[in-house]
Amino acid sequence: xxxxxxxxxxxxxxxxxxxxxxxxxxxxxxxxxxxxxxxxxxxxxxxxxxxxxxxxxxxxxxxxxxxxxxxxxxxxxxxxxxxxxxxxxxxxxxxxxxxxxxxxxxxxxxxxxxxxxxxxxxxxxxxxxxxxxxxxxxxxxxxxxxxxxxxxxxxxxxxxxxxxxxxxxxxxxxxxxxx
Amino acid sequence: xxxxxxxxxxxxxxxxxxxxxxxxxxxxxxxxxxxxxxxxxxxxxxxxxxxxxxxxxxxxxxxxxxxxxxxxxxxxxxxxxxxxxxxxxxxxxxxxxxxxxxxxxxxxxxxxxxxxxxxxxxxxxxxxxxxxxxxxxxxxxxxxxxxxxxxxxxxxxxxxxxxxxxxxxxxxxxxxxxx
Numbered sequence: 591x592x593x594x595x596x597x598x599x600x601x602x603x604x605x606x607x608x609x610x611x612x613x614x615x616x617x618x619x620x621x622x623x624x625x626x627x628x629x630x631x632x633x634x635x636x637x638x639x640x641x642x643x644x645x646x647x648x649x650x651x652x653x654x655x656x657x658x659x660x661x662x663x664x665x666x667x668x669x670x671x672x673x674x675x676x677x678x679x680x681x682x683x684x685x686x687x688x689x690x691x692x693x694x695x696x697x698x699x700x701x702x703x704x705x706x707x708x709x710x711x712x713x714x715x716x717x718x719x720x721x722x723x724x725x726x727x728x729x730x731x732x733x734x735x736x737x738x739x740x741x742x743x744x745x746x747x748x749x750x751x752x753x754x755x756x757x758x759x760x761x762x763x764x765x766x767x768x769x
Numbered sequence: 770x771x772x773x774x775x776x777x778x779x780x781x782x783x784x785x786x787x788x789x790x791x792x793x794x795x796x797x798x799x800x801x802x803x804x805x806x807x808x809x810x811x812x813x814x815x816x817x818x819x820x821x822x823x824x825x826x827x828x829x830x831x832x833x834x835x836x837x838x839x840x841x842x843x844x845x846x847x848x849x850x851x852x853x854x855x856x857x858x859x860x861x862x863x864x865x866x867x868x869x870x871x872x873x874x875x876x877x878x879x880x881x882x883x884x885x886x887x888x889x890x891x892x893x894x895x896x897x898x899x900x901x902x903x904x905x906x907x908x909x910x911x912x913x914x915x916x917x918x919x920x921x922x923x924x925x926x927x928x929x930x931x932x933x934x935x936x937x938x939x940x941x942x943x944x945x946x947x948x
Binding site for chain 2: 600601602603606625626628629630631632633634635636637638639640641645646649650651652653654655656657659660663664693694695696744747748751
């Protein structure tokens with residue numbers, strides 16, 4: 591729990607905030623700029639990235655697409671796909687990241703769509719199942735699927751944020767070596 | 770500081786998260802759905818709202834427009850306005866909220882643009898100056914200007930989030946009585 595003394599200077603868990611700087615630094619070194627496309631993380635990845643020094647040099651911002659309707663309208667995710675296969679699958683993750691890349695000035699985009707739980711989603715996807723995608727101009731799209739298993743919703747949120755930051759970091763570092 | 774024991778179940782300060790439920794409840798009662806348009810808060814308002822029970826019934830998501838380029842491309846804020854008057858003024862706030870309303874399925878949108886500090890922004894706006902707007906279908910746009918004064922960046926972020934949530938709550942409750 592936060593004590594009253596530090597409640598005013600810590601909106602987001604410090605451990606999460608501490609992960610932003612290496613990602614922003616790597617993006618800057620690689621000459622990349624980023625936009626996020628978030629469903630279950632609700633904007634938290636962008637908010638964390640915005641804490642880093644010099645974030646405004648390479649964080650354009652992002653999209654929070656919480657409902658299926660917003661995924662379709664804001665990010666251009668195929669409505670038939672959402673209707674037939676739900677919002678939690680690799681193709682939706684891919685289209686979310688692609689949509690964010692096309693709709694922002696960014697050169698790399700990361701997406702997250704999954705089920706925080708504690709219950710399965712309306713389409714029967716289990717709690718803890720999360721898909722990710724990273725789209726970068728001129729590079730193959732990277733996708734990732736994680737089954738984080740049973741934990742509290744905030745636990746899934748947390749590990750999903752960390753994995754997304756890791757994918758972004760990898761995109762800015764590992765991938766740049768092979769492009 | 771978080772203790773290791775609770776680090777896994779609290780990404781965002783609990784006091785902030787606790788403010789989400791009344792807002793989501795008020796929006797549901799009023800039959801409204803919401804999208805955010807965030808600059809300096811970086812997605813934190815959407816992330817907080819997503820913590821509430823039944824959030825998916827009325828939180829479509831939002832837009833994080835951290836750079837001027839993203840404000841123009843993603844939310845349609847006038848480029849000349851951004852160029853001539855910077856990103857921190859009432860008209861940019863109004864256009865951000867209006868843009869979010871037009872570009873999402875939501876019936877109400879809240880925007881935030883300001884200077885977290887500790888330094889003034891590139892256009893000379895002082896740390897702690899934040900503008901807000903709430904656009905709701907069929908209602909006059911509500912704008913708000915706050916000078917939060919000198920505090921740490923996370924302090925400005927925090928009071929800006931709280932004020933935005935208050936404006937949303939008011940839009941869903943007070944305004945509905947006079948429409």
